[in-house]
Amino acid sequence: MTRSTKKAAPIPSVWAREQRRSDQPALSREAIVREAIAMLDADGIEALSMRKLGARLNAGATSLYRHVATKDELMELAVDEVAAEIHVPPADSPDWRAAVTEAAGSFRTTALRHPWLTLVLGQAGLAYLGPNYMSFSERLAALFTAAGFPEPSRAIETVFSYVMGMSNAEAAWLTTVARSGETEADFIARLMPAAQRAAADHTHLAIPHAEVEEATTDPVALRDMKFAYGLEVVLDGLALRLPK
Amino acid sequence: MTRSTKKAAPIPSVWAREQRRSDQPALSREAIVREAIAMLDADGIEALSMRKLGARLNAGATSLYRHVATKDELMELAVDEVAAEIHVPPADSPDWRAAVTEAAGSFRTTALRHPWLTLVLGQAGLAYLGPNYMSFSERLAALFTAAGFPEPSRAIETVFSYVMGMSNAEAAWLTTVARSGETEADFIARLMPAAQRAAADHTHLAIPHAEVEEATTDPVALRDMKFAYGLEVVLDGLALRLPK
DNA sequence: CGCTGGTTGCGCACGCTGTTCGCATGAAGG
DNA sequence: CCTTCATGCGAACAGCGTGCGCAACCAGCG
Structure with a gap:
């Protein structure tokens, strides 16, 4: 409490005036x-x-x-600040699939560390031209170009859409879990009966026993696996389009 | 104007009382x-x-x-209402790729017709258990199961993440365009110089001439093509996992 | 040293939001 | 006719983003 800003005197008095304290870094x-x-x-x-x-x-x-200037601008600044945490391997990486997997995973962990990221990104479209975000795009473009894709932006949009969709869903889920105050496993265990009951009328929505098991024991690993699976699918599809 | 609710009389008078009009469907x-x-x-x-x-x-x-009960509940109701517009072909379709393409396209057009859909969906995770949304999930599951996927939920999550990510980005873009009051082509044409300038420092972000051309003449077709491209990529990757 | 001009913090106020509460109204049932 | 019940709504509360104008400080200059 470096500054005690009690409202104390409702009467404007020169005597009872707070001193401007210039001790801390102030505001920046x-x-x-x-x-x-x-x-x-x-x-x-x-x-x-x-x-x-x-x-x-x-x-x-x-x-x-x-x-x-405004709260929206503040959010843009926050997004760009956080974009610096995303790691994209250099373009001359020997294995493009490993490099893209690394970049995608880095985006995902960043999005899960800051569950509001995908929400803000989705709300404002392509209006984000912050330096960190641009350098992120640039590095991605370099990576896909070096990999040999004739139209790198197509490939980027495809994999990025998948990563974004998956991360967004995961972030929303984690937010719900966090609001419950329970651990993810406990939360799942508590909701499972209701989910089973809801799925009862819908033949094809049954959840395999093995998945129920893993969801209640190691939900993090399950999510990691799901993300990796989908990413492999996308990369397989892209690999087919690489000129041999 | 069936009911003129002027605030007229601040004095509570029995004489100047509005009649309850039961002409219109009231509120439901x-x-x-x-x-x-x-x-x-x-x-x-x-x-x-x-x-x-x-x-x-x-x-x-x-x-x-x-x-x-609350505004959030109203949004959930709106989402479920709109979910009824998504068309998923029956599970016994002869060509599973065509069927999935149809379903994905239907989700996309619905999401673009109601650009707030993906935002609300992303904000609340899997809390949406409305009947229409559940039947949508059920139909998807039936489709992928009939296609022969051993773990249909993996495949669904993959393609749905892609569709969701792409639709969300497009919806955000269309919202930005709509706010500008211009047509999409005009908006792009106006922003293009700034975009070129911003990309100048970033070698790999250059936009091919052909794409600039199409973006300013038929942006809708360009977006359709991008979406279809990525979807084909994902479906190719999935097809590799189908037991032969 | 005093003065001055520019920067920074902030109290106040405006118009807006979602939501609660208690009252008034009309319809329905006995 | 009287009672019960569902429905509409005005007032109010706490909170929001933000424009405005004043007070306090700092730098530079005379």
Whole structure:
């Protein structure tokens, strides 16, 4: 509590005036974005408000607007900041499939670490031209070009759509789990009876016993496997289109 | 204007009392959901508020809560209503690839007709157990099972993730275009110089001339082609996993 | 040293949101 | 006619993003 901003005196008095404390780093765009990301990660996308964010920075809500034009702009900054965490192997990697798998996995783990990422990305389309996001795109393009694809952007859109769709669904699921306050396995175990009952009328929706087993013991591994499976499918399909 | 709800008299007078008009279908869950979908389609997801929705139905905002528990529930109802528009061919179709292509295309056109669909779907994970959505899942499962996939849910998740990711990106793009008030081709033509300039520093992001040409003349066909391309890739990859 | 101009923080206020509560109305059943 | 019940809704609450104008500070200059 470096600054005690009690509202104390409702009467405007020169004497009872708070001193401007210039001890801490004050307010900066970097600090604001960093704290916003922390709040988004911790409490989800709808828990972030300019007022709460200001409070966490020992500042008033409207002070933020000196460094950030609008809340939407703040979200764009947060997205671009987080985009820096995505690792894309260099274009001269010997094995393009391994390299793409690495990039896709890196995007996924980033999206799961920041479950709001895909939501914000989906809401604003291609309006994100932040430097980190552009360099991410650039590296992807280099990778697919080096792999020998005649139309790399087609291949990129295909694999990226899959990765995005899967990550988005997983992030939404993890958000639901987090809100329940239980572990993923416990949450699944609790919901399973209801799911079985709902699937009872629909012949083809039955869940195999083995999957129920794994979902309640190691749900993380199950999700990892599902993601890897679909990615292999997409890469197999793409490999067919590589000129020999 | 069947009911003129002027606030007229601030003094509660028995004489100046509005007659309860029971001429129109009044208020019903169906009517509310239908009108909500209309508003969502017309003005986007953030333009829908309970007050505006009530006004469109010649009703007060809080009256809606007699038929709908909360706004989130209303969105779930809207999603399920719209899910009925998705067409999935019967399981005994002779050509499974054609059938899946049809289903995927139907999902995409539905998602583009209601650009808020993927947003809502992504925000709430698997919490959607509406009857229409379940029957959609059931039909998909039947289709992939009949096609001969040993683990149909793997295949479904793969192709659905792709379709979802692609549709979401397209819907976001179309929303941006719609907000500009221009046609898609005009919008692209206007943004192209900026895009070229932004890509100038990034060697691998150059956009082929042919694509620029088509994007500014027939953007719809270009998007159709991109979607079809990626879908073929995924289906090729899946076909490799079909037991011969 | 004093003055001045620009930057930064912020209290206030506006219009909007989802939702709760309690009351008033009309229809239905006895 | 009286009672019960479902329905509509006005008022109110807490919260939101954000524009405005003032107060406090810092840098540079005379």
